[in-house]
Amino acid sequence: MRYTTVNGRTVSALCLGAMKFGSTTDAATSAAVLDRFVEAGGTFVDTADCYQFWVEGGQGHESETFLGRWRRERGVTDEVVIATKLGAQPTVPGTGVETQEGLSAKVVAMAAERSRERLGTDTLDLLYAHREDPLTPIEETMGAFNELVAQGSVRELGLSNHRTWRLERARATAEANGWQRPRVLQYRYSYLQPRHDAPLESAGHMHATPELMDFVRAQEAEGREHTLVAYTPLLSGAYTKPDKPLEYSYDHPGTVARLAVLDEVAKESGATRNQVVLAWLMGHEPRVIPLVGVSSVAQLDEALEATDLTLTPEQHSRLTAAR
Numbered sequence: 540m541r542y543t544t545v546n547g548r549t550v551s552a553l554c555l556g557a558m559k560f561g562s563t564t565d566a567a568t569s570a571a572v573l574d575r576f577v578e579a580g581g582t583f584v585d586t587a588d589c590y591q592f593w594v595e596g597g598q599g600h601e602s603e604t605f606l607g608r609w610r611r612e613r614g615v616t617d618e619v620v621i622a623t624k625l626g627a628q629p630t631v632p633g634t635g636v637e638t639q640e641g642l643s644a645k646v647v648a649m650a651a652e653r654s655r656e657r658l659g660t661d662t663l664d665l666l667y668a669h670r671e672d673p674l675t676p677i678e679e680t681m682g683a684f685n686e687l688v689a690q691g692s693v694r695e696l697g698l699s700n701h702r703t704w705r706l707e708r709a710r711a712t713a714e715a716n717g718w719q720r721p722r723v724l725q726y727r728y729s730y731l732q733p734r735h736d737a738p739l740e741s742a743g744h745m746h747a748t749p750e751l752m753d754f755v756r757a758q759e760a761e762g763r764e765h766t767l768v769a770y771t772p773l774l775s776g777a778y779t780k781p782d783k784p785l786e787y788s789y790d791h792p793g794t795v796a797r798l799a800v801l802d803e804v805a806k807e808s809g810a811t812r813n814q815v816v817l818a819w820l821m822g823h824e825p826r827v828i829p830l831v832g833v834s835s836v837a838q839l840d841e842a843l844e845a846t847d848l849t850l851t852p853e854q855h856s857r858l859t860a861a862r
């Protein structure tokens with residue numbers, strides 16, 4: 540395993556997504572995947588308080604509930620950092636993110652409390668705002684987050700799926716009030732780049748843009764550390780599975796160019812496409828932590844092996860230059 544840091548705290552350079560655990564991935568498989576991840580040195584796991592409300596019979600808290608149980612059964616405490624998110628749970632059963640709870644002070648306080656209970660912890664390691672809430676002033680959300688930090692209920696704050704201008708507004712608001720700023724950013728990101736003017740198929744997904752990367756670089760140049768966490772890095776299996784076609788937004792000439800170089804580098808290094816993608820992300824500038832979702836131990840093993848794959852600087856540059 541490789542390691543990196545989130546604001547000084549060491550975590551594995553690969554984060555494991557628990558979105559399907561306890562629902563579409565059955566309990567035995569979910570536990571086997573988590574156990575294997577930890578045995579291989581993995582220390583960073585991701586969930587949310589709404590996973591997976593959209594599957595048949597789903598309530599939205601199956602993943603957190605499963606992780607809480609696993610944590611208790613295995614006696615896992617601080618050695619595994621578990622990140623969760625709030626704000627995207629629908630308020631009307633049977634609907635989607637269009638009726639999300641949002642990021643009001645009341646929701647932030649209530650949802651954080653529910654997550655602490657389900658995960659069986661006094662202090663959440665990392666809490667993200669899952670999606671933008673245009674109806675709540677950012678001051679209200681940041682103030683409520685600050686309250687949680689002040690109470691010791693949350694260690695680290697993050698924002699997911701927010702437009703770059705909102706990140707800047709959140710930073711400015713937090714700093715103006717002497718509050719902890721959100722230092723972890725979570726977006727969809729992979730080696731293949733979508734057209735940013737074409738919508739992604741998954742409701743609520745927001746892709747990291749060149750502007751976001753520029754924001755992170757500029758912040759770091761001013762001494763503000765950020766950690767960028769990249770979800771859906773393997774495009775749900777589309778790099779390797781013929782039955783999982785790339786979605787429409789990837790249908791452009793840059794995809795053809797990038798897949799050609801990806802195959803070249805995979806052949807040179809004796810690795811799979813997925814492994815080269817993960818190795819490219821782990822060598823990314825600005826720094827990126829790939830957040831992989833898997834539905835079997837075999838898929839996890841493929842991802843874990845990527846932590847041993849170091850691309851040469853020339854290979855990394857060649858991959859990056861393809862467009």
Ligand SMILES: NC(=O)c1ccc[n+]([C@@H]2O[C@H](COP(=O)([O-])OP(=O)(O)OC[C@H]3O[C@@H](n4cnc5c(N)ncnc54)[C@H](OP(=O)(O)O)[C@@H]3O)[C@@H](O)[C@H]2O)c1
Pocket residue numbers: 555556557558559585586587669699700725726743744745770771772773774775776777779780813830831832833834837838839841842
């Ligand atoms: N912040 C957000 O809005 C947001 C959004 C999405 C996800 N996330 C987080 O990011 C995590 C990862 O997201 P994700 O979309 O990658 O996970 P996911 O939705 O769980 O999908 C991953 C899927 O990719 C396929 N796959 C994984 N490894 C593979 C391999 N080695 N070979 C072939 N296929 C493979 C599997 O599909 P099959 O099961 O069909 O084999 C697997 O179920 C989630 O668990 C969640 O924690 C966050």
